[in-house]
Amino acid sequence: MRKILIVNPKGGSGKSTLATHLASWFAWQEAKVMLGDLDKQHSSHHWLNLRSAQLPQIARWEIGDDQIARPPKGSQVAVLDTPACFANGKLKKVLKIVDHVIVPILPSAFDLWASADFFEELAEMKAVRREEVQVGAVGMRVNSRTQAATQLPAFLQKFDIPLITCIRDTQLYNQTIQRGMTLFDLPASKIMRDQAEWQPLFDWVMRRTPQAFRAAV
Ligand SMILES: Nc1ncnc2c1ncn2[C@@H]1O[C@H](COP(=O)(O)OP(=O)(O)OP(=O)(O)O)[C@@H](O)[C@H]1O
Numbered sequence: 001m002r003k004i005l006i007v008n009p010k011g012g013s014g015k016s017t018l019a020t021h022l023a024s025w026f027a028w029q030e031a032k033v034m035l036g037d038l039d040k041q042h043s044s045h046h047w048l049n050l051r052s053a054q055l056p057q058i059a060r061w062e063i064g065d066d067q068i069a070r071p072p073k074g075s076q077v078a079v080l081d082t083p084a085c086f087a088n089g090k091l092k093k094v095l096k097i098v099d100h101v102i103v104p105i106l107p108s109a110f111d112l113w114a115s116a117d118f119f120e121e122l123a124e125m126k127a128v129r130r131e132e133v134q135v136g137a138v139g140m141r142v143n144s145r146t147q148a149a150t151q152l153p154a155f156l157q158k159f160d161i162p163l164i165t166c167i168r169d170t171q172l173y174n175q176t177i178q179r180g181m182t183l184f185d186l187p188a189s190k191i192m193r194d195q196a197e198w199q200p201l202f203d204w205v206m207r208r209t210p211q212a213f214r215a216a217v
């Protein structure tokens with residue numbers, strides 16, 4: 001099973017947007033997907049409640065906030081959304097059960113400063129040091145013509161974190177999320193540009209089999 005953690009303690013960095021879109025993309029690939037939500041605001045699970053039964057299904061992964069357990073057997077992919085201010089102790093526990101860590105990041109000075117501390121803490125975690133988990137970042141709401149966007153790759157390089165892709169700022173995200181959908185539930189002709197932006201992330205996640213991570217240690 002592929003287990004993907006979406007984390008950035010900075011609020012509003014795009015965690016739930018990333019988690020719901022990843023889950024939806026895997027569902028369209030006919031994978032058995034579970035979506036877990038450790039956020040007390042339950043943004044991802046709220047979205048799941050709105051999702052039409054006509055769309056590719058995503059199962060709810062009920063994961064206890066205090067007793068973090070592995071996703072149930074039978075699924076092929078588990079995506080886990082986390083809250084802002086996710087505590088270090090919890091992160092350490094969750095890192096034991098995932099293979100991929102994706103950090104969404106906005107290209108603003110405030111967000112980069114907040115994420116710098118987080119990346120330093122992440123680098124110290126045993127699972128990261130041992131390369132049992134693969135860590136990558138995704139630029140969210142990026143306008144490629146801005147100076148802020150050009151600073152993002154250099155910033156991430158300092159922490160040796162790959163910038164997997166950048167996702168543009170478009171109202172399509174808000175419009176689809178509020179209907180229990182994602183961009184991937186829209187006709188392909190409407191999202192050609194966005195699909196191309198997401199593709200490097202899907203390739204990155206699919207590159208190594210989950211077993212390879214722990215077996216390599
Ligand atoms: N690429 C995008 N284009 C436009 N709006 C976006 C994009 N990505 C995210 N948003 C919007 O930004 C806001 C914050 O995104 P989201 O809720 O996914 O962040 P979050 O990290 O989960 O927040 P929190 O820390 O509160 O859980 C939302 O209103 C969302 O619709």
Ligand SMILES: [Mg+2]
Nearest residue numbers: 015016039043
């Ligand atoms: Mg959220």
